[in-house]
Amino acid sequence: MARAMGREVTGMVFMGAAGAGLAVMVMLSDWAQAVGLPYYSLMGSAELILGAALTAWTIARGQVAAVSRRQWKWVVLRGFAGAVFFVLSLLAVAAGAPLGDVSALQSFNIVVAALLGRAFLGEQLRALHIAALCASVIGALMVSKAGTLVFAVAAPGTPWLGYALALLGGAVSGSLFIAARKSQGIDPLVMTASVTLQEGLLAWAVPLLGVVPPEPLAVWQRSPLESTGILAGFTLLVLGASVTLSAGSQLCPAVASSTIFTSVSMTCSYVGQVALGGAAPEADTVAGAALMLLAVGLMALARRRDAPP
Numbered sequence: 210m211a212r213a214m215g216r217e218v219t220g221m222v223f224m225g226a227a228g229a230g231l232a233v234m235v236m237l238s239d240w241a242q243a244v245g246l247p248y249y250s251l252m253g254s255a256e257l258i259l260g261a262a263l264t265a266w267t268i269a270r271g272q273v274a275a276v277s278r279r280q281w282k283w284v285v286l287r288g289f290a291g292a293v294f295f296v297l298s299l300l301a302v303a304a305g306a307p308l309g310d311v312s313a314l315q316s317f318n319i320v321v322a323a324l325l326g327r328a329f330l331g332e333q334l335r336a337l338h339i340a341a342l343c344a345s346v347i348g349a350l351m352v353s354k355a356g357t358l359v360f361a362v363a364a365p366g367t368p369w370l371g372y373a374l375a376l377l378g379g380a381v382s383g384s385l386f387i388a389a390r391k392s393q394g395i396d397p398l399v400m401t402a403s404v405t406l407q408e409g410l411l412a413w414a415v416p417l418l419g420v421v422p423p424e425p426l427a428v429w430q431r432s433p434l435e436s437t438g439i440l441a442g443f444t445l446l447v448l449g450a451s452v453t454l455s456a457g458s459q460l461c462p463a464v465a466s467s468t469i470f471t472s473v474s475m476t477c478s479y480v481g482q483v484a485l486g487g488a489a490p491e492a493d494t495v496a497g498a499a500l501m502l503l504a505v506g507l508m509a510l511a512r513r514r515d516a517p518p
Contacts, residue, residue: 220460221469223453228473230450235298235308236481237443246439247424249299249416255443256409259451263402272396283392288403290385291454296411297378303421306371309479309494314375315471316349316501321383322467326390341507345468348500349475351493386466389458400455405447472501 234252241248267273276284301311319342392400416424429436458466476498 217461217465220457221465223457223460224466224469225473227450227454227457228470228475229477230446230453231295231298231470232308232312232474232477232481234295234446234450235302235311235478236485237446238299238302239308239485245425246428246436247416247426249412249421250424250426250429251436251440251443252447253409253412255440255447256405256412258409258440259444259447260402260404260406260409263398263405267396267399267402272399276395276399280392280395283388284395284399284403287385287388287392287400287455288405288407290381290388291404291451292407292411294378294382294385295408296415297374297381300415300420301371301374301378304371304374305368306375307482309475309482311371311375311378312471312475312478313349313497313501314372315379315382316345316475318379318382318386319345319467319471319504321380322386325383325387326462337507337510341468341504344500344507345471345504348497348504349471351497351500382471383467386458386470389455389466390462393459395459397452397456397459400459401448401451404451404455408447468504472504475501 237252238248241251264273298311298315302308306314323338323342389400415421454470457470461469479494479498
């Protein structure tokens with residue numbers, strides 16, 4: 210039993226690392242646009258390179274052959290959900306929604322994961338779980354000031370599309386954790402290969418389909434050495450974020466996975482937003498972030514109380 214608890218604690222640490230990694234990946238989209246780099250093609254190339262390498266590695270080691278026919282649907286669904294969630298996060302920011310607000314509104318994934326975990330995995334919802342869910346959602350509403358979108362007249366230029374994409378991304382993210390839990394026993398590298406291949410294809414498709422403005426691809430020819438270095442850095446970042454997310458969401462329950470992932474991602478996103486834009490957080494933002502962190506503590510406490518002595 211102690212070993213099982215150790216696995217869940219390790220999973221929680223991995224989910225925190227994955228949340229921080231996602232925040233950095235989305236922050237880089239603003240940075241790349243500011244310095245004139247083709248973010249989507251760089252990120253898409255990094256994802257495809259990593260996905261191809263992982264696919265070859267897992268095939269050579271027999272890990273792909275070990276996946277049963279029934280398990281393949283969860284491998285594909287995990288990759289698809291992860292890819293769509295990541296692209297929706299990028300598009301929400303591109304539509305004008307602040308980075309921190311996007312991450313906060315995506316806390317909707319906690320509710321989705323809790324309900325789906327109860328329906329499909331039989332995971333129990335105790336009082337502490339419900340308290341953590343409430344704290345997380347209320348905290349997200351406070352930091353994003355989403356209440357003003359409902360109870361007050363929206364200011365001109367309110368990024369409604371960005372907020373809608375963020376909420377949709379949260380719903381997709383909730384299903385991601387369910388797919389990961391259903392894929393226990395599958396090597397995390399197989400899951401990561403599924404994610405990176407699908408994310409890479411979607412990242413390239415977004416500018417090619419005109420969803421975002423065309424990117425300055427000439428930088429590949431103008432500064433090939435610099436572009437290669439940036440591509441290598443993106444690849445390492447994607448590897449770390451994807452592996453920790455795939456492994457962490459297999460090791461701990463869906464509700465705990467989504468709560469920790471969202472809380473850490475939101476906190477890092479607001480820190481990055483302040484660092485890049487110079488906007489100081491207001492009192493309600495700080496209080497909301499504290500509620501999100503409280504949700505993480507409540508979720509961990511619930512897991513500890515559920516464990517047999």
